[in-house]
Amino acid sequence: MLALGLALSILIGISLSFFGGGGSILTVPLLVYVLGLPPKEAIASSLLIVGIASSSGAVQHWRAGNVRPREAVLFGSAGIVGAFAGGRAGAFVDGGLLLLLFAAIMLLTSTAMWRGRKEVGEDRVYELRSPGKLVLQGLVVGGFTGLVGAGGGFLIVPALALWAGLPMTAAVGTSLLIIVLNTMSGFLGSLGHVEVDYALVAMVSGMAIGGSFIGSRLATLIEPASLRRAFAGFVMAMACLILVREGTLVVQTLSPALPSTWPQVSFAAAMLALGILAGRGSKRAAESHSALAFSQGAGI
Numbered sequence: 276m277l278a279l280g281l282a283l284s285i286l287i288g289i290s291l292s293f294f295g296g297g298g299s300i301l302t303v304p305l306l307v308y309v310l311g312l313p314p315k316e317a318i319a320s321s322l323l324i325v326g327i328a329s330s331s332g333a334v335q336h337w338r339a340g341n342v343r344p345r346e347a348v349l350f351g352s353a354g355i356v357g358a359f360a361g362g363r364a365g366a367f368v369d370g371g372l373l374l375l376l377f378a379a380i381m382l383l384t385s386t387a388m389w390r391g392r393k394e395v396g397e398d399r400v401y402e403l404r405s406p407g408k409l410v411l412q413g414l415v416v417g418g419f420t421g422l423v424g425a426g427g428g429f430l431i432v433p434a435l436a437l438w439a440g441l442p443m444t445a446a447v448g449t450s451l452l453i454i455v456l457n458t459m460s461g462f463l464g465s466l467g468h469v470e471v472d473y474a475l476v477a478m479v480s481g482m483a484i485g486g487s488f489i490g491s492r493l494a495t496l497i498e499p500a501s502l503r504r505a506f507a508g509f510v511m512a513m514a515c516l517i518l519v520r521e522g523t524l525v526v527q528t529l530s531p532a533l534p535s536t537w538p539q540v541s542f543a544a545a546m547l548a549l550g551i552l553a554g555r556g557s558k559r560a561a562e563s564h565s566a567l568a569f570s571q572g573a574g575i
Contacts, residue, residue, distance in 0.1 A: 276309055276310060276311065277310065279309060280305060280306075280309040280310040280479070281478055281479065281482050282482075283301075283305055283309060284305065284478075284479045284482035284483050284486070285482050285483070285485060285486035285489065286301055286486060287301050287302055287305070287324070287325075287328060287479070287482075287483040287486060288328055288482070288483035288484055288485060288486025288487035288488075288489070288490060289486040289487070289489050289490040289493065290486075290490065299321065299325045299425045299454075299458075300377075300380065300381045300384050300385075300425060300510055301510075302317075302320075302321040302324050302325055302479075303317050303318060303321045303374075303377055303423075303425075304513055304517065305479075306320055306321060306479075307374070310475065310479075312472075313370060314370030314371065314373050314374050315365060315366075315370050315373065315465075315468075315469050316469050316470060316471065316472075318365065318373060318377075318422075318423060318465070318469075319362075319365075319462060319465040319466070319469040319471055320471055320472065320475070320476050320479075322362070322420070322421070322458040322459070322461045322462040322465065323458070323459075323462045323471065323476050323480075324476055324479050324480050324483060325454065325458050326454070326455050326458035326459045326462065327476075327480040327483075327484070328480060328483040328484055328487065329451050329454045329455050329458070330451075330455050331484055331487055332451045332487065333448070333451040333452045333454075333455055336447070336448030336449075336451055336452075337448070337452070339448070341444050341445050341447065341448030341449070342445070342448045342449050342451075342452050343439075343441060343445050343448075343449050346409070346435060346439045346441060346449055347449050347452045347453055347456075349406060349409055349410060349413070349439075350409050350410070350412070350413040350431070350434065350435065350439070350449075350453050351413065351452070351453045351456040351457070352410075352413070353409075353410045353411070353413030353414040353417060354413040354414065354416055354417030354420070354453055354456060354457040354460070355417060355456055355457065355460040356414060356417060356460075357413065357414040357415065357416065357417025357418035357419075357420070357421065357457075358417035358418065358420045358421035358456075358457040358458070358460040358461035358464065359417075359421060359460045359461065359463060359464040360417075360418060360421065360464065361417065361418040361419065361420060361421025361422035361423075361461055361464065362421035362422070362460070362461040362462065362463065362464020362465040362466075363421075363464045363465070363467070364418075364421070364422055364542055365421065365422055365464075365465055365468070365469075366465075366467070366468035366469075367536075367538075367539055368422070368539070371521050373422065373423055374517055374521040375517075375518065375521050376419075376422065376423045377423040377425065377517070378514045378515075378517040378518045378521065379514075379518075380419065380423055380425045381510055381511070381513065381514035381517070382511060382514045382515075384425075384510060385507040385508070385510040385511035385514065386507075386511075389504055389507040389508070389511075406438075408434075408438045409434060409435075409438045409439055411549070411552075412431075412434045412438070413434075413453075414549070415546070415549040416431055416434075416457065417457050417460070417461070418546055418549075419546070420454075420457040420458060420461050421457070421460065421461030421464050421465070422461075422546070431446075431450040431453055431454065432446045432447060432450045433446075435449055435450060
């Protein structure tokens, strides 16, 4: 299975390069169901793999002038705190429940990719519109990153475009840098309670980086919208399979799988409430834009 897992790791890099993201939602299922890692170890390993793979794209965008340091620091500083807290909180949450949360993130991601991302004009004058909302969403996205191992780009890109006022190319480039910061912080937060196979991480990361070069080439040959929707359908189907598989196991062991202490319940409720508020804020802000064109769905 190792050979198959490494071959499939190429898809992580292809997704990151072609869509500007999406690799994180493939990494955890690959590590759990193909390479046989326990859920918590897979999530910690995914954080490191996604961080390494995203750094390549972040460097390319930095050289192209598409990374805005001020916005990255503002969003990323809050994200680092949230990611570290999420990584630490993962020690107190059942592995099956973490996979269910991850499957929910996959459904949100696949929906965002299916719909595409609204473009805004690149010639507009941009200014930081709502730093408070940007910091809040950075904290929420960071928490989910550390907890379930997903990069969260499908929330980062709209937040940077709508509340930081960045053009879409800068939002994508800046989001990759933020993903690197969040995943590395989440990984550090998980180190105290998870053992990581660094040799396996290095092999998967190497294949993912190799896949990123394939993705760059495919971007010049394939019509993006068609591939984006095909990929979204695949991710949605995978999420449903995980929900069925892990949901059955969690139901069988419902009591120990759910948060049982007051700190656990409080954390879960706070993360759910903040996630709902952030999602509603993004939707309202998106509806206020009149742009009609859709892009590849990058930054997932």
